[in-house]
Amino acid sequence: MTIDAKFPAPKLPQIRRSADSDFFNRWARLFPSLFIIGFFMLAPILVVGTYSFLEADPYGGVRPNYSSAAYAQLVFEENLDGSWGFNPSYVKILWRSILIAGISTALCLIVGFPVAYYMARQPVDKRNFLVLLITIPFWTNLLIRTYCWILILRDTGLVNNSLISAGILDAPFKMLYTNGAILLGLVYTFVPFMILPIYASVERLDLRLLEAGHDLYATRWQVMREIILPLAKPGIIAGSILVFIPCIGAFIAPDLLGGSKKLMIGSLIQLQFSSSRNWPFGAAVTLVLLAFVLIVLMIYAMKSSGKKDLEAA
């Protein structure tokens, strides 16, 4: 053990235990949480990784034979004559998911930035109250909040009913089961993740910088572009990642508001593990999603020092 080899450094009075018992105490206390997460989360991810290289059992689950069919199925399909041809349908679903997650993130930024900025400029009491108002929906049930939009958007929902009874529309305008409905639901669900980090970075903004900008004859919008936005950048990046990651794997909004024809990765994975019963293929899609998320997080970790803003949120 290296600990024995080390010369004991002079210790502060409050530290009475030896280094060995310190080591033991620490890890004994960390063990339960690390064990639960390691054994029931990390190990399962390894299991899914293994499953993606096995054969599918048509009754659900896998057969213990190596096969790369799951990954091949992502891009190719077997024709009737046994040859393999390019099959764009799953690539399209992946692309759709990235696109919808990207647009949702952009919309969250547009919707959220003015709100975050306005909140940060309020007196402290009001500010804390507004933050609480933003966080309450976050802690309420995602499924129920999405369900609320079905009440509003469906053909016999509130909007269509009132427009028809007001005589503006003759027949219901189709809003549910569209891409727009998915976007609306995703933005509604995840916009707090955008607002809070931006709020955290704008709150610390030094007003004197804005004053200096105005003294140098900058207009309001120049001040916004040249001073506020660059200083809020860490918050904007952190917020974008916090929105993008759950959006790309989202299941509830695409499922309830998009209907069965507008698949995204999340619903595709869920289908493979339930009614389609192709676990290896589902596992392969899961790994693709996980790899994508990890790449985004790594780029973020390497490129920015915005870690503090992520934690402050």
Added chain:
Amino acid sequence: MDTPAKNSARRFRIGVFPGFGVWTVLFFVYLYVPILILVFFSFNGGKSATVWSEFSLRWYQTAFNNADIQRAAYNSLVIAFVSTGIAVVVAVLAALVTSRGGEFRGKSLAYGTIMLPLVVPEIVTAVATLSFFAALGISWGAGNLIIAHTVFCIPFAYLPIRARLEGMDSSLEQAALDLYANEWRTFWFVTFPLIMPGIISGATLSFIVSIDNFIISLMVAEPGVTTLPIYIYSLVRLGVTPEVNAVSTVMLMISIVFVAISYIAGKR
């Protein structure tokens, strides 16, 4: 802080952008009106979920007398209580090490592991846990769900407790140790009462995330073990009914009460 008006009779205030206030008001309308609509129509006496007829509590009565809902609610509560209990205990132990244990090798790795459930997309955790249970042949009914919920409850319990410990001076604990209290008595009589608000806050948050969790429960739950969100989902798939509105409103209220408790505990 006002500067002299420039080319304009209106007072120019630094850092104020026209329209942002209105935008914020509209945003809060967007955030809360759908929820209010749901609550409003849960009191609708008619058979339609979105056409108002009269005030009535009849759908609450129907929901409360529905045996399936009772069973699902019971499952949800048991799972949330047990997972929260385990998560809080292990989170307190972990937070004591990461906030009071000084610097040591592997600290950031331990922290990263505890935060992991917050980073991995839920659908990934869901199918991974399902595959894992299937591979090991673990089939413990509600036990499977308790395990899965405990995993993602841990970071929610850990963060407020850690925040409390970090914001707290360790001098009282050191005074107790100087006065010959052993470590256990120091924890029990000094640290524990002081971090109580953090524990309450962490416990309520993990209780909420457990009781609200849908996608992990849906994938991991064994046939016959239904939680409230799974039951609501199956109802919504069949069609929109006033009964769904009533159950959903009850769940919303539970969450809001718990957030309020957590907020008040955190403020102390």
